[in-house]
Amino acid sequence: MAQRLIVIGGDAAGMSAASQARRRRDRGDLEIVVFERGNFTSYSACGIPYWISGLVPGPEALIARTPETFRTDYAMDVRMRHEVTAIDLERREVVARDLKGGEVRERFDDLMYATGAVPVKPSWAITDAGGVFGMQTLDDGAALRDWLDADPQPRRAVVVGGGYIGVEIAEALIQRGLSVTLVEAGEQPMSTVDSDMGELVAEAMRGLGITIRGSLPVTGLEERDGRVSAVVTAEGPIPTDVVVMGLGVRPNAALAEAAGLPLGPTGAIRVDRRMRVPGHPGVWAAGDCVETLHRVSGLPVHVPLGTHANKQGRVAGINIGGGYATFTGVIGTAVTKVCDLEVGRTGLRERDATAAGFEFVSVIAESTNRAGYYPGARPMTVKLIAERPSGRLLGAQIVGWSEAAKRIDSLAVALWNGMTVDDMTQLDLGYAPPYAPVWDPVLIAARKAVDALAALDR
Amino acid sequence: MAQRLIVIGGDAAGMSAASQARRRRDRGDLEIVVFERGNFTSYSACGIPYWISGLVPGPEALIARTPETFRTDYAMDVRMRHEVTAIDLERREVVARDLKGGEVRERFDDLMYATGAVPVKPSWAITDAGGVFGMQTLDDGAALRDWLDADPQPRRAVVVGGGYIGVEIAEALIQRGLSVTLVEAGEQPMSTVDSDMGELVAEAMRGLGITIRGSLPVTGLEERDGRVSAVVTAEGPIPTDVVVMGLGVRPNAALAEAAGLPLGPTGAIRVDRRMRVPGHPGVWAAGDCVETLHRVSGLPVHVPLGTHANKQGRVAGINIGGGYATFTGVIGTAVTKVCDLEVGRTGLRERDATAAGFEFVSVIAESTNRAGYYPGARPMTVKLIAERPSGRLLGAQIVGWSEAAKRIDSLAVALWNGMTVDDMTQLDLGYAPPYAPVWDPVLIAARKAVDALAALDR
Secondary structure, three states, rough: OOOEEEEEEEHHHHHHHHHHHHHHHHOOOEEEEEEEOOOOOOOOHHHHHHHHOEEEEEEEEOOOOOOHHHHHHHHHHHEEEEEEEEEEOOOEEEEEEOOOOOOEHHHHEEEEOOOOEOOOOOHHHOOOOOEEEEEEOOHHHHHHHHHOOOOOOOOOOEEEEHHHHHHHHHHHHHHOOOHHHHHEEOOOOOOOOHHHHHHHHHHHHOOOOOOEOOOOEEEEEEEEEEEEEEEEEEOOOOOOOEEEEEOEEEOOOOHHHHOOOOOOOOEEEOOOOOOOOOOOOOEEEEOOOOEEOOOOOOOOEEEHHHHHHHHHHHHHHHHOOOOOOOOHHEEEEEOEEEEEEEEEEEEOOHHHHHHHOOOOEEEEEEOOOOOOOOOOOEEEEEEEOOOOOOEEEEEEEEOOOOOOOHHHHHHHHHHHHHEEEHHHHHOOOOOOOOOOOOOOOHHHHHHHHHHHHHHHOO | OEEEEEEEEOOOHHHHHHHHHHHOOOOOOOEEEEEOOOOOOOOOOHHHHHHHHOOOOOOHEEOOOHHHHHHHHHHEEEOOEEEEEEOOOOOEEEEEEEEEOOOEEOOOOOEOOOOOOOEOOOHHHHOOOOOOEEOOOOOHHHHEEEEEEEOOOOOOOEEEEEOHHHHHHHHHHHOOOOOEEEEEOOOOOEEEEOHHHHHHHHHHHHOOOOOEEEOOEEEEEEEEEEEEEEEEEEEOOOOOOEEOOOOEEEEEEEHHHHHHHOOOOOOOOOOOOEEEEEOOOOOEEEEOOOOOOOOOOOEEOOOOOOOHHHHHHHHHHHHHHOOOOOOOOOOEEEEEEEEEEEEEEEEEOOOOOOOOOOOOOEEEEEOOOOOOOOOOOOEEEEEEEEOOOEEEEEEEEEEEEOOHHHHHHHHHHHHHHHOOOHHHHOOOOOOOOOOOOOOOOHHHHHHHHHHHHHHHHH
């Protein structure tokens, strides 16, 4: 008799796992059942802001593979709009509710838990009023687009929260011609970089016409005729026709917790590097619902990001399929853009480095993306954080106007390999006038960090 | 009495060394005399093709620092249009000819040899006919620009040699509206990448309207009325109004050799990693006239490139100034563009890996620079060469249509650190739809290389 894999959640992690398991074990050997509570499988949530702005057609363009593809080409039993409501680890069964009605109970040998994350939603945001949107699923995106297109057409928008999604949605809405206010409880948006670098991002956002209200928590909503009319803050209401929530996400681990699977300090599911849930043979988890190792701080972290979900799912699937693979942690690399401004980061911010107990120096180097004389040369700012006294790179951030964000990759690889800033001054990086000054910005920053360390040694 | 440093050659390496030495030792302690046979100091030779095309104003924009700046701000005795004709290591003197007339003899304590490289010029290219140009100095650039602007205005151009300079000049000339033929003795231009990747470059050049004649050595020139009228090949003459030589450069080491300084197997000057000439205390060399260690092959190589010259000069200058610095070798990273096509390379090509005695696999992965659905997504091809059986990365090449070239840096850092392709599949690289598909092209290529190695193990 074939063994059976049940996958809970049909997005990046779950479907990567299922596909890899199928590559290694055919249908006679492994039956695969997927429960997905939504309407889509394997789509790019990261692309939603660009669909809202109109840059990308959607939602079809954002879908990598449809349920039908998985059924036909991968011989999977994909059950859409089925929400798993319980996991019985003793009996090795899951209970799933068909959202059209009814309930099923299914046996598993292996269980792949890939429920992703859910948006943080404070109590004040729970409302029946129209015009308040999360921004996590294709359904969220469709609902916001409909609202923006309907009569009366919204003219003012408030985005609550200045993380990646908040910043990207603010950009999308201003591109659609709305008047946009971003309200952030912290000092400034883009707290994933240090405040000195974040200020460059905030400046650029203001340059686009986005109003930024920092250090201002939202405490409620006002509504009129069943529609949102303002967000409430300590500095008074901010009138608006639409509110988009960008307060981040938390691991969707309630079902796992109820079943007795172990959660870590981040509130996400604990897994080992083969994506097994410790203490529960045959139970796997991956994606935005798990925590992982930060290779620099050594601490567990919850980093919901499609690229990790895909990698982790693939690792789980290879292992389920009888192979051997590991996911060995993250270093917190991320890139984004605000119109033409590009932002990249990797490793620890200053506050992370302090929290992790490191002594460090940090330096900021101003340079350009191309030779100064080459047309299109634009400012580029590189920040490095280096451990004292070793000089080991702990983190890096880049803000620049073009061809800047992906340069973080070379710093990410340096960090991954534990390079010191001294080593980094020797790096043989690509040089030609259209691509870099003769001293690459990364080299300039590394030299500056070496000088900063030396100054402290005196 | 102050000691005296004599610098032979006032470009990147020489002036970097002189500046660093001055930062550490003031004029009372170290007298600095610079002999430069040309009209300029510290300029970007790499920028010349973009001046020819008109993209960059010149030549002023290409000059980083003038002789006057070095005299005034750095207290250096800079003697322009002085050609050093002999070095007497016993008496510690150089003999320099003032090109305006006369000769001087100057004593040194330290000697910085930074004479750069000279273009390869076959005997057939030695001619009095007008319209034949090298492309190495600002004077070369000025002469070509004058010729292109003068009556009768050239309409047809032949570029001899398809290395970086040849390809860049061919692009510049076609942008100026000339009909351009590139003649290459090897199979195809851009032999700095493997032929499968080079073919992508050749295709792009043909797409621009450049005629490529491969496997066709030039053997002579034809002239009429004192002007070049054709290049001669085994397949007949190719009529032209202007010929630009791009046959590469060789180290300008004749003077060093005559003085008894050691040359290595590449014909360039041998130096240690502090840029000292072995066996000759107080004699230093840096830049396009020296050879250096290739960190992957372990072999000495001659890689004339501004970024190395600057780094090496800086290292020499720090050491002359009493500090400690090293230049620990190169891995052959280089980037260039042919209009919108971007090319990056690092490490060994297949032929280099074979020559160095490695067993290896090579894989090519086709991907895109951005998420497939994101506007402006363009093809990007990544080639990896990995050692058997270790999986250690030996070399990488990228060809793509935008935001491609500088991605070689992350591969260069991976190579620098001796990563295996297995390790590389784990890398935490920046992901967002405007910058990469959810599986970064580098990760896709690394996975493919792992698969190729595994297939051979079976």
